[in-house]
Amino acid sequence: MRYLYKALTVAGSYRAQRVMGIATLAGLAATIAIGLFVVPPDATQGEVQRLMYVHVPVAWVTFLAFGVVFLASVAYLITKRIQWDRVAAASAEIGVGACALTIVLGSLWGRPVWGTWWTWDPRLTTTAVLLLIYVGYLSLRMVADSPARRAKWSAVVGVIGFIDVPIVHESVVWWRSLHQQATVLRLGPPTIAGSMLATLLLAFLSFSVAYGYLMAVRLRIGRLEDRSAAPVSSPTPRARRPRPVGIATSVDIPTSADIATSAGTDLHA
Amino acid sequence: MHDVGYVAAGYAITMATLAGYRWHLAARTRRARRYVSAVTRHPLGGRRPK
Numbered sequence: 001m002r003y004l005y006k007a008l009t010v011a012g013s014y015r016a017q018r019v020m021g022i023a024t025l026a027g028l029a030a031t032i033a034i035g036l037f038v039v040p041p042d043a044t045q046g047e048v049q050r051l052m053y054v055h056v057p058v059a060w061v062t063f064l065a066f067g068v069v070f071l072a073s074v075a076y077l078i079t080k081r082i083q084w085d086r087v088a089a090a091s092a093e094i095g096v097g098a099c100a101l102t103i104v105l106g107s108l109w110g111r112p113v114w115g116t117w118w119t120w121d122p123r124l125t126t127t128a129v130l131l132l133i134y135v136g137y138l139s140l141r142m143v144a145d146s147p148a149r150r151a152k153w154s155a156v157v158g159v160i161g162f163i164d165v166p167i168v169h170e171s172v173v174w175w176r177s178l179h180q181q182a183t184v185l186r187l188g189p190p191t192i193a194g195s196m197l198a199t200l201l202l203a204f205l206s207f208s209v210a211y212g213y214l215m216a217v218r219l220r221i222g223r224l225e226d227r228s229a230a231p232v233s234s235p236t237p238r239a240r241r242p243r244p245v246g247i248a249t250s251v252d253i254p255t256s257a258d259i260a261t262s263a264g265t266d267l268h269a
Numbered sequence: 270m271h272d273v274g275y276v277a278a279g280y281a282i283t284m285a286t287l288a289g290y291r292w293h294l295a296a297r298t299r300r301a302r303r304y305v306s307a308v309t310r311h312p313l314g315g316r317r318p319k
Contacts, residue, residue, distance in 0.1 A: 109279070228301055
C-alpha cells in the first residue's frame with residue numbers, strides 16, 4: 001500500500017505530469033486519426049460503429065476509476081490514512097464524468113442502430129444505477145461535517161457501491177439484452193477483426209493514460225485543498241468547541257439544550 | 270450520412286468533456302494555490318524563499 005501511494009506521488013510530480021499530458025494528447029490524437037480515417041467501417045453497422053473507439057474505452061475508464069475508489073476505500077478503512085480518501089475522491093470524480101460520458105456515447109450509438117436514444121435495457125439500467133451510486137458518493141462527501149467522518153462514510157459507500165460494477169459487466173450475460181455481449185474482456189479470444197482490435201487496444205491505452213494524467217492533476221488539487229483547509233478543521237467535534245461568551249455569530253448554531261436553557265426549561269426534568 | 274453526424278458528435282463530445290474537465294482542474298488549482306499562498310504567506314509556486 002505504502003509503495004502504491006509512493007508511486008502515485010511520483011506520478012503527481014510536475015515532470016511526470018508533463019510527460020503524461022503529452023502522452024495523453026498524442027494517444028488521443030492517434031486514436032481519433034486511426035479510429036476515424038484508417039480502420040475500415042463495420043460490415044453491418046457501417047460508419048456509426050466508429051463510436052466504439054471512444055464508447056468502450058470510456059466505459060473501461062469508468063470501471064478502472066471505480067475500481068480505484070474501491071481499493072482506496074479499503075485501504076482507508078484499514079490504515080485510516082487520509083491520503084487514501086483523497087485518492088478515492090479524485091477517482092470517483094473522474095469515474096462519474098466517464099460514466100455519464102459512457103451513457104451519452106451509448107445513446108448516440110443506440111439511436112441509429114436500435115432506433116432509440118434510451119431503453120430500459122439491463123446494461124443501460126445498471127449503468128444508470130452505477131452513475132447514481134457515485135453521484136450519491138460525491139454528494140455524501142459534501143454533506144459530511146468533519147474530514148474523518150467524511151472519509152469513513154465515503155469509504156463505506158465506495159466499497160458497497162463497487163458491487164454494481166461486476167453487475168454492469170455481466171448484465172448482458174445474465175439477462176436478455178439489446179446490448180451486444182463482451183467482445184474483448186471475455187473468456188476466449190476476442191470476436192472482432194484484428195485491425196479493429198488493435199485500434200481498440202490503442203484507445204484503451206490512450207484513455208488509461210488520460211485517466212492517470214487527470215488523477216495526478218486532481219490529486220495535487222486534493223493535497224492543496226486539504227492544506228488550505230488544515231488550519232480551519234479541528235479534530236474536536238463541533239459541539240465541544242468553546243463558544244465565545246455573549247457574542248452571537250452566523251456559524252454559532254444553538255443546540256436544543258441551549259434553547260431550552262435560555263427559555264428557562266430543563267429538558268431532563 | 271446521418272451516421273457520420275453521430276460519430277462526429279460522439280468524438281466532439283468526448284474531447285470537449287476531457288478538455289473541459291482539464292480546464293476546470295486548472296482553474297481549481299489556481300484558486301487553491303492562491304488561497305494557500307494567502308494563508309501561509311508563501312509566494313505562489315509552493316516554494317519557500319531561500
